Amino acid sequence: MSVQKMNRPESPANGSKVCAVCRAKASQICGGCGEIAYCAKEHQKQHWSIHKTQCKPYKIVSIEKYGRCMVASKNIKPGEIIFREKAIMTGPKQGCLPCCLTCYTSLENVEEASLFRCPGCNFPFCQEKCAKSSEHSEAECLVLSKTKSRITITDMTKSHPVYQCISPLRGLLLKTTQPKLFEAFKGLEDHNNLRRQTEYWGVYQVNVVEFLHKVCELSDQFTEEEIHSACGALDVNAYEIRPPNSGQQRVLGVFPLASMMSHNCVSNMNHVIDGNYQMTVRASVPIMRGEQVFSSYALALEGTRERRALLRQSKLFECDCARCSDPTECSTYLSALRCQKCPTGFVLPIRPLEEKETPWQCTQCSYKLTAVVVNRVVDKLKEEFEAIGPNEVEKFEGFLKRHAALVHPNHFLFTSARQSLSQLYGRDERFLLNSLTAEQLERKISICQQLLSVANVVEPGLTRIRGVTLYEMHAPMLLMARRTFEAGQCTSAEFKEKIEAVRSILAEATRILSLEDPASTEGAMGTAAVQALDQIQRWISSM
Numbered sequence: 001m002s003v004q005k006m007n008r009p010e011s012p013a014n015g016s017k018v019c020a021v022c023r024a025k026a027s028q029i030c031g032g033c034g035e036i037a038y039c040a041k042e043h044q045k046q047h048w049s050i051h052k053t054q055c056k057p058y059k060i061v062s063i064e065k066y067g068r069c070m071v072a073s074k075n076i077k078p079g080e081i082i083f084r085e086k087a088i089m090t091g092p093k094q095g096c097l098p099c100c101l102t103c104y105t106s107l108e109n110v111e112e113a114s115l116f117r118c119p120g121c122n123f124p125f126c127q128e129k130c131a132k133s134s135e136h137s138e139a140e141c142l143v144l145s146k147t148k149s150r151i152t153i154t155d156m157t158k159s160h161p162v163y164q165c166i167s168p169l170r171g172l173l174l175k176t177t178q179p180k181l182f183e184a185f186k187g188l189e190d191h192n193n194l195r196r197q198t199e200y201w202g203v204y205q206v207n208v209v210e211f212l213h214k215v216c217e218l219s220d221q222f223t224e225e226e227i228h229s230a231c232g233a234l235d236v237n238a239y240e241i242r243p244p245n246s247g248q249q250r251v252l253g254v255f256p257l258a259s260m261m262s263h264n265c266v267s268n269m270n271h272v273i274d275g276n277y278q279m280t281v282r283a284s285v286p287i288m289r290g291e292q293v294f295s296s297y298a299l300a301l302e303g304t305r306e307r308r309a310l311l312r313q314s315k316l317f318e319c320d321c322a323r324c325s326d327p328t329e330c331s332t333y334l335s336a337l338r339c340q341k342c343p344t345g346f347v348l349p350i351r352p353l354e355e356k357e358t359p360w361q362c363t364q365c366s367y368k369l370t371a372v373v374v375n376r377v378v379d380k381l382k383e384e385f386e387a388i389g390p391n392e393v394e395k396f397e398g399f400l401k402r403h404a405a406l407v408h409p410n411h412f413l414f415t416s417a418r419q420s421l422s423q424l425y426g427r428d429e430r431f432l433l434n435s436l437t438a439e440q441l442e443r444k445i446s447i448c449q450q451l452l453s454v455a456n457v458v459e460p461g462l463t464r465i466r467g468v469t470l471y472e473m474h475a476p477m478l479l480m481a482r483r484t485f486e487a488g489q490c491t492s493a494e495f496k497e498k499i500e501a502v503r504s505i506l507a508e509a510t511r512i513l514s515l516e517d518p519a520s521t522e523g524a525m526g527t528a529a530v531q532a533l534d535q536i537q538r539w540i541s542s543m
C-alpha cells in the first residue's frame with residue numbers, strides 16, 4: 001500500500017491520447033518522457049525541435065504526504081539518466097578550515113607567502129586568478145570588504161567563524177546577481193519554524209545574522225528572517241561535494257531540482273557531481289512509470305535509530321519509510337541483537353519508529369529488552385568501533401570476533417567493519433594482494449559477499465558501494481583461481497569456469513564504476529576495472 005501506487009497515472013496505452021501536432025488519434029508515445037503522443041513517426045520528428053526541451057523522464061507532482069516531489073513519467077531503466085543539473089551556488093561547509101573561496105583548495109598547509117590575499121577583502125585565496133573570479137570579485141568581495149578592518153584570517157589550521165557566513169551570503173546575493181536563480185533558492189524548504197526551536201538558531205543569529213547585519217552592513221538589504229531562511233535552505237537542501245584538492249573538507253552545492261526528490265532510506269537513484277558542479281542523476285534500479293524517484297540523505301549502512309537521528313537532526317523530519325518501519329530493516333537485520341536466552345533468536349524492536357520507548361523482543365522466545373538497555377549496549381559498541389583506526393585490520397577482525405555472540409552477523413557495526421576490511425585486505429601495505437594466504441584471500445571474498453548481500457537490499461542496483469565491492473572481490477577470486485590451477489588442484493575446465501565468474505563480476509563492476517566522475521577515486525577504480533576486464537576477456541578467448 002504505497003503512496004506511489006495510489007498515484008500511479010492511468011496507462012497511456014488506452015488510445016485516449018491525441019497527436020501533439022495534428023490532434024489525430026495517437027498511436028505512439030514519446031519514449032523519452034512517456035508524456036506526449038503522436039499519430040506517426042513523422043509528426044514526432046517534426047515536433048522534436050519544440051519538444052526536446054520538455055522531454056524528461058520525470059514530472060514534479062504534489063503528493064499529500066511528501067509535498068512536491070519527483071515521479072517517473074515513464075519506465076526508467078537502471079543507468080538511464082533522469083536529469084542533469086548544475087549547482088545554482090556552491091560554498092564552504094559550516095565549520096570548515098580556511099579554504100580558497102573559489103576553488104575550495106584547502107589552505108591548511110599553505111605558507112602565508114604562497115597565499116594570495118584579495119586586495120578587496122583580504123580573504124586568503126590559493127591564487128590571484130581565484131580571487132578575481134566572477135563568483136567572488138563581484139558582489140561578494142564588496143560585502144566582505146566591510147570586514148577588512150576587523151578580520152584577518154591568519155591561522156589556516158583552525159576554522160574561522162566568518163566562513164559560516166559565506167554560503168548563506170552567496171545564496172542571498174543571487175537576489176541581485178542572478179535573480180532567476182534566486183527564485184529557485186528562495187523556493188527551497190527552510191523549515192524556519194522547526195529550526196527556530198533548535199540550538200542552531202541562536203548560533204546562526206550571532207554568527208550569521210548579526211554578522212551580516214552589523215559588520216557587513218546588510219541590514220537594509222536582507223531581513224533577519226531572510227538570512228535565517230538562507231541558512232535553513234542550505235542545511236535542509238545542500239548536497240555535499242568533494243572537489244579536488246579540498247582535502248578532507250566538503251563543499252556545499254545547491255541543486256533545486258534534486259531537492260525535489262523525496263527521501264527514502266532505500267533510494268532508487270544514484271548521483272555523481274563532476275568538477276563543474278554538475279550533478280547527473282541516474283536510476284540505480286528499474287523505476288516504473290508513476291513511481292517516485294527517491295534519494296537518500298542518510299547512510300544506507302547505518303541502523304534505523306542512527307539514520308532517523310541524523311535525519312531528525314539535520315533535515316528535521318521523522319522518516320517512516322518502509323525500511324524504517326520494518327523491525328528487520330527489509331530482512332537485513334542491520335540493527336538486530338542476538339538473543340541471550342535461546343540459540344537461534346534475534347532481538348528486534350517491536351515499534352522501530354519509537355526508538356526511545358519501544359520494547360525489543362526475541363523472534364524465537366519470550367526474551368525482552370528495554371530500549372534503554374539496547375541503546376546503551378549499541379552505544380558502547382559504537383564507541384569501541386569508532387576508536388579503531390582506519391588501517392587496523394587486526395582490530396576490525398577482533399571487533400567482529402569479540403561481539404559475534406552479541407549482535408546479528410549483519411549488524412550495521414559489523415557491516416561497517418566489513419566495509420573497511422573489504423578494502424584493507426589487498427590494499428594495506430601489510431596485506432598486499434600477492435602476499436595474502438589462501439585463507440586471507442577467502443576471507444576477503446567472503447567479506448565482500450556478505451557486504452554485497454546487505455548492499456543488494458539497502459543500496460541495490462547501480463550503486464557506488466556495489467561497484468566498489470564487486471571490484472574488490474574480483475581480484476582475490478582471480479588470484480585464488482590461478483593459484484589453485486597452477487598447483488594442479490583444479491582442471492582447466494574448472495579453471496575456465498572460475499575465470500568466467502570473475503569476468504561477470506568485473507563486467508558489472510565496470511558498468512557501475514563507469515558512471516562515476518573519472519577524476520574521483522571510484523572513477524579511477526572504474527578505469528582500472530575496464531583494463532582488468534579487457535585483459536580477462538582476451539585471456540578467456542585465448543583459452
Ligand SMILES: [Zn+2]
Nearest residue numbers: 019022039043
Ligand atoms: Zn499527427
Ligand SMILES: [Zn+2]
Nearest residue numbers: 030032033055
Ligand atoms: Zn518526450
Ligand SMILES: [Zn+2]
Nearest residue numbers: 100103126130
Ligand atoms: Zn583557488
Ligand SMILES: [Zn+2]
Nearest residue numbers: 118120121141
Ligand atoms: Zn575579495
Ligand SMILES: [Zn+2]
Nearest residue numbers: 265319321324
Ligand atoms: Zn527511513
Ligand SMILES: [Zn+2]
Nearest residue numbers: 339342345362
Ligand atoms: Zn530468544
